[in-house]
Amino acid sequence: ANIEFWYGNTGVVETAIQDQCAAFNAAQSEHHITCVGQGSYEVSMQKAIAAFRAKNHPVLIQFFDAGTLDLMLSDAVVPVQDELPDVKWDNYITGARAYYETSGGKLFAQPYNASTLLFYTNRTELEKAGITKTPETWEEIIEAARKLKAAGHACPFTTDGDTWRVLEQFSARHGLPIASKHNGYDGLDAEYVFNTTVAAKHLQNLVDWRKEGLVKLGSDTKAGNFTAAFNAGECAMMENSSGSYTASAKAFEGKFELTVSLAPMYQGHERHNTFVGGASIYIMKGHDKAEIEGAKAFLDFLRRPEQQMAFTAATGYVPVTNDVMEAIEKSGEASSPKYATAALGIGSMNDPRTPDTRGIRLGFYVQFRQIFMEETQKAFAGEKTMQAALDSAKKRGDELLRRFEQTYKGAKLH
Amino acid sequence: MTSESSLFSHRWLPLFLVAPFMLLIVLFFYAPIFQAFYWSFFLERPFGGGSMFVGSENFVRVLSDSEFWEAGWRTIVFMITGSSLAVLIPLILAVAADRKIRLSLPARNVLVWPKGVAGASIGVVFAFLFNPFVGVLAPLNSIFPGIWAPGIDGTDAFITLIAAHVWGGIPFNFVILLAGLQSIPRTMHQAAAMDGAGPWRRILDVQLPLIAPQLFLTLVLEFTESVTSAFALIDTITKGGPGGSTTLLVYKIYTDGFSGYDLSGASTQTAILMVFVVLLTAAQFLFLGRRINYER
Amino acid sequence: MNAIDMAIRAAAANIKLTGVTKAYDAQTVVIPPLDVELRAGEFTVVLGPSGCGKSTLLQMIAGLERVSAGQIAIGGREVQDLEPKHRGCAMVFQNYALYPHMSVFDNIAYSLKISGMAKAERIDRVGAVAKMLGLSDYLARKPAQLSGGQRQRVAIGRAIVREPGVLLFDEPLSNLDAQLRHDMRVELAELHRRIGATTVFVTHDQVEAMTLADRILILNKGRIEQFDTPKAIYHHPASVFVAKFIGAPPMNILPVTGDGTVLRLADGQVAAQAPLTGSYQLGIRPEDILLDSKADGRAVTAALRFREDLGSHAILAAELGGSVVRIATPFGAEVLDRGEPSLTFPASRLHLFDAESGRAIPGAFAAH
Amino acid sequence: MNAIDMAIRAAAANIKLTGVTKAYDAQTVVIPPLDVELRAGEFTVVLGPSGCGKSTLLQMIAGLERVSAGQIAIGGREVQDLEPKHRGCAMVFQNYALYPHMSVFDNIAYSLKISGMAKAERIDRVGAVAKMLGLSDYLARKPAQLSGGQRQRVAIGRAIVREPGVLLFDEPLSNLDAQLRHDMRVELAELHRRIGATTVFVTHDQVEAMTLADRILILNKGRIEQFDTPKAIYHHPASVFVAKFIGAPPMNILPVTGDGTVLRLADGQVAAQAPLTGSYQLGIRPEDILLDSKADGRAVTAALRFREDLGSHAILAAELGGSVVRIATPFGAEVLDRGEPSLTFPASRLHLFDAESGRAIPGAFAAH
Amino acid sequence: MIENARSLNIAASLILVVGILYILGPLYLTLVTASQSYEYMLRNGLAWIPGDQLFSNMARVFSETHIPIQMLNSLAVALGDAIATCVLSFLSAYAIVYFRVRWAGVVFALILATIMLPIEIRVITTYQVASNVFSPVNALLDMTGLNGLIANYFGAPVKLEWNLLDTHLGLVAPLVAHGTGTFLFRQFFLTLPRDLFKAARMDGAGPIRFLFDILLPLSRTSFAALFVLTFLSGWTQYLWPLVAASTSDMQTAVVGLARLVPDADGTVPDFPMIMAATIVVSIIPLAMIALLQRYLVQGLVLTEK
Numbered sequence A: 001a002n003i004e005f006w007y008g009n010t011g012v013v014e015t016a017i018q019d020q021c022a023a024f025n026a027a028q029s030e031h032h033i034t035c036v037g038q039g040s041y042e043v044s045m046q047k048a049i050a051a052f053r054a055k056n057h058p059v060l061i062q063f064f065d066a067g068t069l070d071l072m073l074s075d076a077v078v079p080v081q082d083e084l085p086d087v088k089w090d091n092y093i094t095g096a097r098a099y100y101e102t103s104g105g106k107l108f109a110q111p112y113n114a115s116t117l118l119f120y121t122n123r124t125e126l127e128k129a130g131i132t133k134t135p136e137t138w139e140e141i142i143e144a145a146r147k148l149k150a151a152g153h154a155c156p157f158t159t160d161g162d163t164w165r166v167l168e169q170f171s172a173r174h175g176l177p178i179a180s181k182h183n184g185y186d187g188l189d190a191e192y193v194f195n196t197t198v199a200a201k202h203l204q205n206l207v208d209w210r211k212e213g214l215v216k217l218g219s220d221t222k223a224g225n226f227t228a229a230f231n232a233g234e235c236a237m238m239e240n241s242s243g244s245y246t247a248s249a250k251a252f253e254g255k256f257e258l259t260v261s262l263a264p265m266y267q268g269h270e271r272h273n274t275f276v277g278g279a280s281i282y283i284m285k286g287h288d289k290a291e292i293e294g295a296k297a298f299l300d301f302l303r304r305p306e307q308q309m310a311f312t313a314a315t316g317y318v319p320v321t322n323d324v325m326e327a328i329e330k331s332g333e334a335s336s337p338k339y340a341t342a343a344l345g346i347g348s349m350n351d352p353r354t355p356d357t358r359g360i361r362l363g364f365y366v367q368f369r370q371i372f373m374e375e376t377q378k379a380f381a382g383e384k385t386m387q388a389a390l391d392s393a394k395k396r397g398d399e400l401l402r403r404f405e406q407t408y409k410g411a412k413l414h
Numbered sequence B: 001m002t003s004e005s006s007l008f009s010h011r012w013l014p015l016f017l018v019a020p021f022m023l024l025i026v027l028f029f030y031a032p033i034f035q036a037f038y039w040s041f042f043l044e045r046p047f048g049g050g051s052m053f054v055g056s057e058n059f060v061r062v063l064s065d066s067e068f069w070e071a072g073w074r075t076i077v078f079m080i081t082g083s084s085l086a087v088l089i090p091l092i093l094a095v096a097a098d099r100k101i102r103l104s105l106p107a108r109n110v111l112v113w114p115k116g117v118a119g120a121s122i123g124v125v126f127a128f129l130f131n132p133f134v135g136v137l138a139p140l141n142s143i144f145p146g147i148w149a150p151g152i153d154g155t156d157a158f159i160t161l162i163a164a165h166v167w168g169g170i171p172f173n174f175v176i177l178l179a180g181l182q183s184i185p186r187t188m189h190q191a192a193a194m195d196g197a198g199p200w201r202r203i204l205d206v207q208l209p210l211i212a213p214q215l216f217l218t219l220v221l222e223f224t225e226s227v228t229s230a231f232a233l234i235d236t237i238t239k240g241g242p243g244g245s246t247t248l249l250v251y252k253i254y255t256d257g258f259s260g261y262d263l264s265g266a267s268t269q270t271a272i273l274m275v276f277v278v279l280l281t282a283a284q285f286l287f288l289g290r291r292i293n294y295e296r
Numbered sequence C, D: 001m002n003a004i005d006m007a008i009r010a011a012a013a014n015i016k017l018t019g020v021t022k023a024y025d026a027q028t029v030v031i032p033p034l035d036v037e038l039r040a041g042e043f044t045v046v047l048g049p050s051g052c053g054k055s056t057l058l059q060m061i062a063g064l065e066r067v068s069a070g071q072i073a074i075g076g077r078e079v080q081d082l083e084p085k086h087r088g089c090a091m092v093f094q095n096y097a098l099y100p101h102m103s104v105f106d107n108i109a110y111s112l113k114i115s116g117m118a119k120a121e122r123i124d125r126v127g128a129v130a131k132m133l134g135l136s137d138y139l140a141r142k143p144a145q146l147s148g149g150q151r152q153r154v155a156i157g158r159a160i161v162r163e164p165g166v167l168l169f170d171e172p173l174s175n176l177d178a179q180l181r182h183d184m185r186v187e188l189a190e191l192h193r194r195i196g197a198t199t200v201f202v203t204h205d206q207v208e209a210m211t212l213a214d215r216i217l218i219l220n221k222g223r224i225e226q227f228d229t230p231k232a233i234y235h236h237p238a239s240v241f242v243a244k245f246i247g248a249p250p251m252n253i254l255p256v257t258g259d260g261t262v263l264r265l266a267d268g269q270v271a272a273q274a275p276l277t278g279s280y281q282l283g284i285r286p287e288d289i290l291l292d293s294k295a296d297g298r299a300v301t302a303a304l305r306f307r308e309d310l311g312s313h314a315i316l317a318a319e320l321g322g323s324v325v326r327i328a329t330p331f332g333a334e335v336l337d338r339g340e341p342s343l344t345f346p347a348s349r350l351h352l353f354d355a356e357s358g359r360a361i362p363g364a365f366a367a368h
Numbered sequence E: 001m002i003e004n005a006r007s008l009n010i011a012a013s014l015i016l017v018v019g020i021l022y023i024l025g026p027l028y029l030t031l032v033t034a035s036q037s038y039e040y041m042l043r044n045g046l047a048w049i050p051g052d053q054l055f056s057n058m059a060r061v062f063s064e065t066h067i068p069i070q071m072l073n074s075l076a077v078a079l080g081d082a083i084a085t086c087v088l089s090f091l092s093a094y095a096i097v098y099f100r101v102r103w104a105g106v107v108f109a110l111i112l113a114t115i116m117l118p119i120e121i122r123v124i125t126t127y128q129v130a131s132n133v134f135s136p137v138n139a140l141l142d143m144t145g146l147n148g149l150i151a152n153y154f155g156a157p158v159k160l161e162w163n164l165l166d167t168h169l170g171l172v173a174p175l176v177a178h179g180t181g182t183f184l185f186r187q188f189f190l191t192l193p194r195d196l197f198k199a200a201r202m203d204g205a206g207p208i209r210f211l212f213d214i215l216l217p218l219s220r221t222s223f224a225a226l227f228v229l230t231f232l233s234g235w236t237q238y239l240w241p242l243v244a245a246s247t248s249d250m251q252t253a254v255v256g257l258a259r260l261v262p263d264a265d266g267t268v269p270d271f272p273m274i275m276a277a278t279i280v281v282s283i284i285p286l287a288m289i290a291l292l293q294r295y296l297v298q299g300l301v302l303t304e305k
Ligand SMILES: Nc1ncnc2c1ncn2[C@@H]1O[C@H](COP(=O)(O)OP(=O)(O)OP(=O)(O)O)[C@@H](O)[C@H]1O
Pocket: C024, C028, C030, C048, C049, C050, C051, C052, C053, C054, C055, C056, C057, C204
């Protein structure tokens, strides 16, 4: 059948996705897939919703982590595990499964471009400022940043303040809850709590460090975007998704030396697992058998170890199945830079977990991310204190949760 | 219309003539409006498949949401500053171009050009031009670092929007106001000259009052124009940020509805905004329109 | 003349144009060098066909149009380089050009306000003018709420409130209907008597010219055809142009040839006695032709073609030597519209013009 | 009359209006029930003040306005419910309403084209009309390229090309200048003579009415004041309204009181002899008043106020018993403008009207 | 006039210079940027002097982006909008002005109201309607209880479906539902001498002949003006095509252009190419303005009456 697949990535990742689509079409003749880029995860999701209401939606669609609960309750998707019961789903690492499975342990979506947060440095620049050891904690990062600044470096550390980076991944690895009820896993009546945890302190630190000139946000940089600023050599350190590894590596080629390591902790905190990030693929309802068959074929194709390895090599996204990890081991290229993020990422996701670090199961979470960004930006701009901003984000976030609860009154949490 | 009864008296033909257009309007104008009001009393699920009557709850929610009021306030600020600049600047230009000077002909041509550049294109261009590091203000920033930071500072972002809005709004208002100025009879200037009013004074005493109808028209139309233009500019320049500082109501409705899948909330805001617009228009006609309706 | 009239009596000034020329460019010379003097307090009507330069002349005096060459003196002072407001002229425009956004009071007071007059004084002065023009009850109205005649008066009020030495009118009555036009004409004559300002009045309308003017200035393509009293213009037109321009129906102009003793029409009939030779144009007004053959003067025979009966009198059209001659019958007379009556051309009513230039040849016949 | 004329000679039809009424709504009854018959081939001029319903009447005949009640018959056929095109009327509009985008030919031929006439025949017919109107050389031009008179002719051509039984004109000359107006008037009279269509001609202008009409229909607020020949209307006006409406200057109307033998003016002077008692209005036309005291008729003394000299003659304004009386002096007479001359009112020229209704009282004085 | 307006003329000239610079400045900088290489821009930022990469940047717009196809969409939308608006507005204005119908005022008011609420305000629900044009009919059937009856008889209620999203028709239709054209034509018709209409009736023209023989030829300038106006507005639309088309091959050039600025990629946006795209996207409307500015101005002058 002719099927369609929508995704939200751009840049090198988009190229890799298109390559996979082409490979699939080339590998068999029964199905033909058209892969449509929507520009971003958010747009992709809003387009999907609109399209679903208009009965105009594709059979396969990539949704990002933040949309998980909205989709689970949407009645718009079929759990992949229902469509593909024979797949060995427990091949997926726990960190990945935890985010996308029901309380009964059934996977809703097939993890696709899985990522997690990592710490990147421009070793060349660091060494110029006399820093030889890659920092591992925030304390060390700040120390290094001060040195860089003293050495005349304009942008020691950069982040974009994105909710995923500064709140979700931070809270997970520090073992902190974002919302009550174990981030919503135990009921729709959860409430946000992040404004009371160490995350709040960290965010206040970011504000202070930015004032000091140690941390720059995307819009503070010449490039206008934090990844671009790091890739261009403007900034010396950044926290970013494993998914942007290849882009950085390519940009650095022949100019700078790149290091990538686990995202930094505050001293005195035990390291926990990080959430799986990126996105996974859902099968949407309302399509005929032939299309579902095509969709299944494509999903099968994507799960193949060689496909996953190629995708990892091309992007930096982490293969989250055990067999692929083994395949990488066996390939003899395990230490090659193209798989640099794989083991690192999996390691990070496999760190010790608590009920608060399974994932996020909160309604209208995409909107909450917007609110969080909006509020923290106000704090960065000096309009209010970070604490006030977080309090207000919590308040607005709780309103979202209540409305979600009301909207899905009677619906049961899977 | 002097003699109504000398018109064609066919019964079905006129109906047939307006029918296609009315159908389109009912379908794509009135039905959506009705739908918005309808949804504002329901709670819609994003993916459909369930909606629940909630009475005035949506209204309570929207009206007690400080974000809504802030966006409303920003909308008003944008309309007042943006619209008045987008009328005032063309007005000044039109008064200048109305004079018989060498530049007036090229000006009449060039000043219409932005009409051909889409709001979103303007946005893309201005976003680049006002970029703090590579744009026109970059030299200023290298002298006073951080003085121009539209990515962080809401006011700077707002200024960028207004500069772009005015740029794109010049042609239409300029043409209408210039036409108004040119329709002032020459004898009116001559009479004022005989009365001792010099050319500067005539601008205030004769030209401005006499183009009041055109000014009124531009103000009324500028209202809708500012809504349309604001959306394209916000979406291409600021995305409502930083920190929501450029989220006007139109943009908020769009993001709430499309990115936030909050169809009910967005519809409720739409409904409120519509009522506001209708009231504002009525007020404009009542308080301004009536006063400036003099014949010549 | 009461106190109010006194209050707005103008200090009339004479106007002297010396070599005044107007050319928009090398090709369009609208007014070739023009010399004329209008006496202080005089009412001059400027008459001429459309496009002959009447408005241009007026606007040059007013200062709304620059002179290309020459001098204009008002009250002995050269003004051609002064701005309108410094010339002491006021003007009434064809469509009145009232400020539609100002009340009648403000329209009239505007020039006073600009000149910096104190408010109290302004109110007094506008009050006096409004009273004089019968506008006192309308001061608060906008021009759109006034009738044509009232608007006209506001325009005049606006002009006279500054007590100008010179009052200029550019076809101020041409937009009014016949009745109102007649009334306004009478009002204007009365006003001029009371104000006494030197007045220049442009019109297309003969009746206005004849009844209002002290002197009529007839312009033809920017040149003065004649400048004289209405009577002189009517009875002693200086040229065929003037003769045909004034009078309704206009003067009959017939080509004649002189043989040294008599002037003959194209068909050989003798139209008049005169010791002239060569070609001429003979003029006689319709009302001067007598149908009564017993009257004094030359009698010629003509064929009546048709008659237009106007009630009070009739206009007969007759064919004479290849031309159409119009005859106005006396009031109350009953006449035929067919036949070949003999027409009498009283010698004292005849006008003779040069065949080429069209200029009048005075004294060709016995004076009257 | 040549072959061409014959070709477009119309089959004139009479027009009969019975109880025709027009009301826009309950308040605005523009035409109260009206009965009138216009004879076939007759030239009727409809005259009346602005807003009296002239155009409305015309448009009801044409079918452009619906009648509120009553019947209109054209050539004996009831037409009030027919579409304009089925009534056999053609109309010439005030501004001609030529189709600006069509050539002269197409303007004239348009109605023929709509009626489905073959192209060859159309060309013939338009050619004949154009020739008759002197438009043959202009057939390819657009209206904008024509002079006022030519446009007028195209409008007429468009109207007559269908050989209508009825020709309607709504103030067709009012936008022309005096000279052209005069010429077109003559042409129209000539045209009517040749075409012979029943013609209804609306105008404001007395001279047109007097010179063109077979009969004049004078309307006042939608009612017929008088419908008679121009002569009768001028000399025997049926009401004060008609008397004042026709004539320039209009008839003088003076209030008089009869004591059984004479009629006295307000100041007691005897204006006329008549065996009447009570209040009346006495009418006399300006040109009928004699300044010559030796003439026949009653002499009264009046105070001259001012004179308007029109060249051919003068209009004197005098005060008589509290009213202003206008006197037209005979052509060529020289008269004073001050003094208290005695005025003679020839009995045969007097008109008497009822003081209340304003209707004429015929036979009050010796007939003339 | 004899008066010293020098000061005013100098001031006016200065104002016009500033105005022209304000308009031309961004256009010039766009052109300049479009003519630089990406590397040059990365190194130096904004340039003031044109470079030599204009054509290669434009070539990249054609080879690397969807803008060429999207320009075809824009053309379809703009032309569709302009033609449909012209025709429908003309017909409706004709019915309103030239027919004796009691509802003319109401219909005109209903049409005029569309000017006050731009599509940006009602986009959410307009999208909903466009996703199924029959949804109002369905709703009507439901609300009137008619569907209940139908369900009783036929076993199932009527649910009509017609999705206009991602179609050219869907991109155009809501844009046409706008009263400016009707307003414009009505104003124009009211300036036409009434007698022209009466003359045509005397000549025997019925409504259709009058429409085609008289009104249409006389309305040419208004048509041209409205055509230019709606074409430009159709071309420059942003929000509606943004939401109504979900694939880049259905999107319009303006939306495609805005999409060239990536949300978050590890690279600095390729501004020279984006600016080149801006030029490419604006070239048709700008050419249209240059050619038809006269009509545009005439069309916008019809404000009073
Ligand atoms: N700005 C100008 N440029 C060139 N020619 C002009 C200009 N203004 C007027 N004219 C010409 O000058 C001539 C005189 O114009 P003017 O207005 O004085 O005529 P007029 O006698 O007042 O005519 P009317 O009776 O029609 O008002 C006309 O032929 C006119 O075309």
